[in-house]
């Protein structure tokens with residue numbers, strides 16, 4: 001159900017409730033009035049003229065002198081007090097209204113987030129890790145006819161920066177439809193999954209609450225570069241295995257001396273957060289389940305059917321090798337712009353590209369989390385940060401402009 005349909009249904013239900021309540025109240029009023037008439041008719045005094053002596057307005061009342069002093073003063077004082085109370089209370093109430101509304105939105109957001117957290121622990125944390133810090137998922141790789149090839153372990157990316165890279169609608173798209181040919185199943189009703197639109201919204205609110213701070217993101221990327229470099233160093237110097245100090249010294253030196261292209265490669269294959277920051281998980285088939293390792297694993301009977309990885313050779317995302325990106329982007333500047341803002345569903349990019357299927361190429365240079373989201377709540381502007389002085393600014397993206405330039409240099413060399 002779309003939010004609009006949902007609100008229409010709510011209005012219908014509300015209208016019906018109002019009508020029923022009204023009918024019940026009208027019935028009670030009519031019955032009570034009939035009862036009152038019957039009571040008067042049955043128990044009313046019959047003797048004509050008796051009301052003259054019994055009527056309340058016939059008893060002697062206060063003297064004029066008293067009426068015009070004490071009684072009048074009392075009435076006026078009560079009136080004045082009432083006006084004073086109304087005159088003060090109404091503006092005070094009105095002043096508090098925005099706060100009440102904000103409080104209500106905060107309360108609902110907190111409720112949505114806590115429901116989303118429960119749901120996440122139940123349905124998602126098995127693969128993405130508790131707190132969505134990244135994990136692994138068991139998966140069976142098959143050939144195109146569905147024949148068994150290998151049981152593998154697939155990296156399930158950390159989701160603690162997912163709203164930097166994707167808008168909320170794009171995240172909803174992934175949740176609704178899953179990722180084809182990967183362990184990520186379709187969760188939302190539109191993709192045939194078990195979760196309602198509201199449950200998906202709750203998950204998105206929960207994810208927005210656990211996004212890292214920009215400083216934490218930078219630290220993670222840097223640590224990931226180190227892990228990337230470590231893999232390169234160990235592969236090039238197998239004899240260093242076990243000598244941690246020597247490896248770290250080599251790693252530091254490698255990063256120091258890295259060319260722009262080499263730094264780009266380290267970023268392209270950044271393994272931290274189960275590949276959340278990497279490009280290889282979408283653009284290099286097999287990277288997410290270490291196909292090179294599986295291909296030489298004697299325990300896997302059909303490992304000979306597994307081809308070795310081609311960096312940037314294409315997977316869920318397109319093939320970037322053979323000069324593909326040079327043809328797509330006439331120069332590095334518009335290439336870098338694309339990596340920075342990613343693809344949007346249906347929107348053209350480069351010379352002949354068009355964002356497809358919910359805009360799956362993430363934004364790496366800007367934070368796009370709160371764009372394109374129409375519902376949930378207005379305080380839910382994830383990419384806006386307010387500092388101590390109340391100045392609102394945009395969060396930066398997960399990669400710096402220099403890091404994006406490095407990835408671009410690497411891709412243009414493929």
Ligand code: HEC
Pocket residue numbers: 120123124125126127128137154155156157159162171174175179182183184185187203276281282288316
């Ligand atoms: C069976 C394991 C598994 C479960 C359960 C699972 N996921 Fe995933 N999910 C994955 C994998 C693996 C990927 C990465 C797919 C790929 O490599 O293309 C992924 C990708 C995603 C992405 C895209 C992230 C990105 O940066 O590309 C989101 C968002 C996501 N999952 C959210 C969820 C949520 C929310 C749930 C719970 C409702 C969930 N997942 C449950 C395995 C799982």
Ligand code: HEC
Pocket residue numbers: 268277278279280281282283316317318319320324325328339343344350353354355356357359360361362364407408411
């Ligand atoms: C979640 C998967 C995913 C990740 C991660 C990802 N991409 Fe993509 N990428 C795509 C998809 C899908 C497309 C195709 C456009 C679309 O529909 O979104 C694409 C398109 C591209 C293109 C345009 C290719 C062409 O010829 O049209 C380039 C260049 C690119 N990505 C570079 C990168 C770089 C650099 C990174 C890492 C910093 C990266 N991608 C990370 C999924 C991904």
